[in-house]
Amino acid sequence: MTELRKDFSEAMQAVNGVVLGKKKQVRLAFAALLAGGHLLIEDLPGVGKTVLVQALAKVCGLTFQRLQFTSDLLPADIIGAVVYERQKELFTFRPGPLFAQLVLADEVNRATPRTQSALLEALEEHRVTVDGQTYDLPEPFFVIATQNPAHQIGTYPLPESQLDRFLMRLELGYPDPKAERDLLAGGDRRLLLKDLLPRLNSTSLSQCRQQAARLHVAGPLLDYLQELLKSSRECGTFQRGLSPRAGLALLAAARAWAWLDGVDFVRPEDLQAVFSAVAAHRLETADGSASAPLLKQLLASVPLP
Amino acid sequence: METLTPLARRWLMTALSTVLLPHLLVLPWWFAVFTVIALGLGWGRSFVGFPRLHRFLKYLLFLIALLGFFVTFGFPAGRSSGSALLVLMAALKPLEIEQPKNARHLLLLSYFLVAAYFFSYQEIAAALWMFFAVFLITSAFTALEEGEESFFSSRIMTPALILLSASVPVALVLFLLFPRLPGPLWSFPEERRVAVTGLPEELEMGSISRLVRSSKVALRAEFDGLLPEPEKLYWRGPVFSLFDGRTWRRSKDLATGSRPALSHSTPLQPYTVTLEAHHQPWLLALDPPFSPPPNTSLSAAREVLLERPLHKIYRYRMATAETFQWLEKDLPEASLSMVTQTAVRRNPRSFELGRSWAALGLGDEALVNRLLELFRQAPFRYTLEPPAPRASGPVDGFLFQSRAGFCEHYAGAAAFLLRAAGLPTRVVAGYLGGEIHPLGGYLVVRQYSAHAWVEVHIKDKGWVRVDPTAAVAPERVEFGIAAAFPESDNFFTLREGAGVDWLRKLGQYRDLAEFYWNYWVLGYGPKLQNLLLGRFGLLKLNMWIATLIGLPFMALILGFVILKIVGLEKVPPEVRFYRYYCRRWARRGQPRKLSETPTAYAQRLARARPEEAQRAGEVASLYLRLRYGKERVSVPHLKKLRSLCRR
Numbered sequence: 001m002t003e004l005r006k007d008f009s010e011a012m013q014a015v016n017g018v019v020l021g022k023k024k025q026v027r028l029a030f031a032a033l034l035a036g037g038h039l040l041i042e043d044l045p046g047v048g049k050t051v052l053v054q055a056l057a058k059v060c061g062l063t064f065q066r067l068q069f070t071s072d073l074l075p076a077d078i079i080g081a082v083v084y085e086r087q088k089e090l091f092t093f094r095p096g097p098l099f100a101q102l103v104l105a106d107e108v109n110r111a112t113p114r115t116q117s118a119l120l121e122a123l124e125e126h127r128v129t130v131d132g133q134t135y136d137l138p139e140p141f142f143v144i145a146t147q148n149p150a151h152q153i154g155t156y157p158l159p160e161s162q163l164d165r166f167l168m169r170l171e172l173g174y175p176d177p178k179a180e181r182d183l184l185a186g187g188d189r190r191l192l193l194k195d196l197l198p199r200l201n202s203t204s205l206s207q208c209r210q211q212a213a214r215l216h217v218a219g220p221l222l223d224y225l226q227e228l229l230k231s232s233r234e235c236g237t238f239q240r241g242l243s244p245r246a247g248l249a250l251l252a253a254a255r256a257w258a259w260l261d262g263v264d265f266v267r268p269e270d271l272q273a274v275f276s277a278v279a280a281h282r283l284e285t286a287d288g289s290a291s292a293p294l295l296k297q298l299l300a301s302v303p304l305p
Numbered sequence: 306m307e308t309l310t311p312l313a314r315r316w317l318m319t320a321l322s323t324v325l326l327p328h329l330l331v332l333p334w335w336f337a338v339f340t341v342i343a344l345g346l347g348w349g350r351s352f353v354g355f356p357r358l359h360r361f362l363k364y365l366l367f368l369i370a371l372l373g374f375f376v377t378f379g380f381p382a383g384r385s386s387g388s389a390l391l392v393l394m395a396a397l398k399p400l401e402i403e404q405p406k407n408a409r410h411l412l413l414l415s416y417f418l419v420a421a422y423f424f425s426y427q428e429i430a431a432a433l434w435m436f437f438a439v440f441l442i443t444s445a446f447t448a449l450e451e452g453e454e455s456f457f458s459s460r461i462m463t464p465a466l467i468l469l470s471a472s473v474p475v476a477l478v479l480f481l482l483f484p485r486l487p488g489p490l491w492s493f494p495e496e497r498r499v500a501v502t503g504l505p506e507e508l509e510m511g512s513i514s515r516l517v518r519s520s521k522v523a524l525r526a527e528f529d530g531l532l533p534e535p536e537k538l539y540w541r542g543p544v545f546s547l548f549d550g551r552t553w554r555r556s557k558d559l560a561t562g563s564r565p566a567l568s569h570s571t572p573l574q575p576y577t578v579t580l581e582a583h584h585q586p587w588l589l590a591l592d593p594p595f596s597p598p599p600n601t602s603l604s605a606a607r608e609v610l611l612e613r614p615l616h617k618i619y620r621y622r623m624a625t626a627e628t629f630q631w632l633e634k635d636l637p638e639a640s641l642s643m644v645t646q647t648a649v650r651r652n653p654r655s656f657e658l659g660r661s662w663a664a665l666g667l668g669d670e671a672l673v674n675r676l677l678e679l680f681r682q683a684p685f686r687y688t689l690e691p692p693a694p695r696a697s698g699p700v701d702g703f704l705f706q707s708r709a710g711f712c713e714h715y716a717g718a719a720a721f722l723l724r725a726a727g728l729p730t731r732v733v734a735g736y737l738g739g740e741i742h743p744l745g746g747y748l749v750v751r752q753y754s755a756h757a758w759v760e761v762h763i764k765d766k767g768w769v770r771v772d773p774t775a776a777v778a779p780e781r782v783e784f785g786i787a788a789a790f791p792e793s794d795n796f797f798t799l800r801e802g803a804g805v806d807w808l809r810k811l812g813q814y815r816d817l818a819e820f821y822w823n824y825w826v827l828g829y830g831p832k833l834q835n836l837l838l839g840r841f842g843l844l845k846l847n848m849w850i851a852t853l854i855g856l857p858f859m860a861l862i863l864g865f866v867i868l869k870i871v872g873l874e875k876v877p878p879e880v881r882f883y884r885y886y887c888r889r890w891a892r893r894g895q896p897r898k899l900s901e902t903p904t905a906y907a908q909r910l911a912r913a914r915p916e917e918a919q920r921a922g923e924v925a926s927l928y929l930r931l932r933y934g935k936e937r938v939s940v941p942h943l944k945k946l947r948s949l950c951r952r
Contacts, residue, residue: 216933216934218934264934264935267929269904269905272902301900304902
């Protein structure tokens with residue numbers, strides 16, 4: 001167990017070497033990977049979303065595909081299509097770019113809702129169906145979608161119901177001055193990526209996932225989680241409270257977070273650490289403002305016994 | 306699994322031995338021996354290296370105890386047998402106790418065993434012993450919890466002292482205010498009593514003189530007016546009308562038969578008696594008894610009878626009169642045959658003597674004088690140790706051989722002779738005299754004042770008291786028993802303190818304390834409670850009102866206890882300790898925020914007080930492990946957390 005965790009933290013460190021000053025976000029991304037959930041990164045272009053994802057793919061030793069979403073992208077373009085092979089005289093399925101262990105769906109809100117739906121269904125089911133034939137997606141299957149803030153022109157924001165297919169939503173934000181200085185002084189990030197070595201592979205990753213999923217959760221922690229859920233439903237700041245699925249997501253993320261810390265049970269701080277990232281995109285504030293600061297208030301208002 | 310430390314076991318045994326000691330004194334001897342052996346084995350186990358008893362040996366001991374119990378008591382349902390069984394099993398229990406949990410159960414039972422003292426003892430000394438025993442039991446509880454090294458540790462005994470002193474006011478309030486019911490709430494089947502000092506149920510030669518060796522208090526009396534003269538203080542007890550030649554018995558028929566009426570010609574003299582429990586149905590009353598207390602009855606032989614034997618101290622008011630007359634002077638036919646019946650076969654010579662007096666043709670009173678004349682003559686002696694008579698009949702033996710005896714010899718012989726002479730006669734047992742307490746002003750009557758006399762039915766006069774002892778030893782009647790046996794008897798000279806003043810004083814104070822104990826503690830019933838509460842201007846506590854007040858109160862307590870057990874929030878110990886820790890920091894200006902995790906809090910504390918950083922970290926990680934961790938909370942961990950949180 002310790003061996004695995006060592007590999008894992010080395011992988012995390014390697015990513016931090018490339019993506020500077022984003023320790024918390026990197027760790028959350030790894031937690032999402034561990035918890036078997038998908039990740040949505042929402043921020044302005046050029047803050048390092050793509051670099052983060054590429055670094056992640058590299059150190060984890062996963063097959064990587066990048067999907068640039070545009071408004072004219074069709075579902076078949078990502079899933080793949082059945083084509084006629086003239087030599088063999090039969091129709092064969094040619095898998096699309098989705099058939100990879102780590103998929104970067106870049107600027108997912110630029111695509112039409114139709115294409116978005118095709119992607120999100122694949123996220124949920126871990127398989128795709130084309131012409132009545134079902135094809136399993138590879139394992140592990142981890143999608144990181146990036147999204148530009150909705151107010152940019154020519155975007156189709158993801159609907160609420162589909163947002164909660166993502167385990168977490170991260171915002172990278174601008175780097176702090178020191179990190180930015182290092183970034184500017186350092187070499188090209190893309191070159192650094194090339195030098196990254198894989199620290200993990202799909203088998204070790206799935207072992208880590210299993211360990212994290214088995215982490216002990218005590219009754220008092222569940223009490224606390226339920227209090228949080230209840231409070232989100234009753235406090236009145238949000239249009240709708242957190243769903244039971246959100247509760248499960250919180251638990252899975254907290255387990256992964258705790259596993260990263262090397263403890264064998266989930267502590268309240270694990271839950272608090274992942275709370276905002278897991279819950280923010282599932283909640284719509286009553287007045288349409290950003291939910292993250294409100295979530296901080298909520299977290300502070302629920303007493304931890 | 307936790308095991309009992311030797312020290313904790315020693316405390317358990319100390320408490321248990323103290324609790325059981327008073328029980329041993331009232332149990333049959335083999336019980337006591339068995340219990341001592343079992344306790345000894347239990348003590349042995351508190352020393353390292355003492356072998357653990359084999360399972361079969363334990364079963365054997367248990368079976369012996371059970372067998373002995375059933376042989377002694379049969380299949381009983383009574384309080385003394387019940388507590389005897391408890392005592393036996395409690396003494397055996399330490400042999401199989403390995404865990405503190407079981408020791409706690411035994412200690413809880415010990416509290417009950419302490420309460421069971423009251424079945425056998427009601428003295429001040431017993432109450433003091435109870436306090437001591439309760440203190441030891443409570444200390445033993447602490448000894449089970451604390452990992453102390455030394456037996457006489459203040460950490461073991463101080464909590465018990467605090468608890469005990471805190472409970473005294475509560476006990477006092479409950480004692481004074483808890484509604485007193487006129488009768489017992491429940492009753493036990495009545496039991497055979499063993500070895501109680503007091504007037505006998507049947508009178509034989511020697512049954513009174515046995516009592517004279519005891520200075521136990523029989524009763525105390527307070528008089529509203531002046532005290533009657535000592536020679537008039539005839540405390541009337543059981544009346545014996547049946548004689549079989551050896552033993553005088555009470556007549557059960559007379560207990561219910563019609564009784565002749567009595568009138569007094571001088572004013573009634575009321576008095577109050579506090580009678581010690583003597584386990585007999587009769588009350589003691591000055592002769593002649595007037596205005597018997599409610600719930601008693603006067604028998605045809607003018608005994609004051611309760612409905613059932615008296616098992617606890619009893620306080621009642623009665624009256625007597627200096628002079629009185631019988632309104633019906635004739636004896637009813639039914640009782641006549643009884644009070645003239647003689648047993649000729651056993652005592653033929655005495656019978657002949659009585660018959661010869663009848664032949665003289667004297668009047669009733671002259672006959673009585675003839676009898677007293679006989680006793681006044683020389684060879685008759687008044688003694689506590691009459692030689693054993695050789696004749697078959699006790700009356701013959703006394704009158705014609707030993708001619709030495711105590712009051713019951715004289716009374717028995719007189720009654721027999723007078724019956725033979727044709728006069729209806731009966732024997733009365735009771736006490737004569739008493740001592741005035743110099744400090745309390747009340748009269749103390751002790752067992753050594755036990756006495757027996759006769760009553761003769763004289764034509765035109767009715768029943769008349771005749772005391773043959775007055776003829777042979779007039780000083781007994783006038784000056785009390787000690788005067789009748791001047792220097793010859795060690796018992797009476799020693800009892801007087803042999804001139805040691807402070808010893809006598811001490812005895813007086815003891816008796817005074819006992820008197821007030823009897824009055825205020827043992828005699829604290831509904832009447833006294835009403836009196837007391839009335840004096841303090843409180844409501845006149847009628848039993849029903851009290852019950853109405855008391856019941857909701859009890860229901861409240863009961864409900865609270867039930868809620869406490871089944872419902873409400875059950876705060877686990879680790880949370881309690883941690884909250885305590887947080888409160889302590891809050892007092893030092895660092896309160897934990899509502900949603901702050903223990904880790905975050907510890908980090909904040911460490912920043913504020915770097916010297917406390919290590920402990921704060923330890924507390925947080927241990928608390929997290931205990932509360933959210935995988936393994937079950939264990940006692941050593943809890944103890945560690947507690948000590949971390951308290952320091």
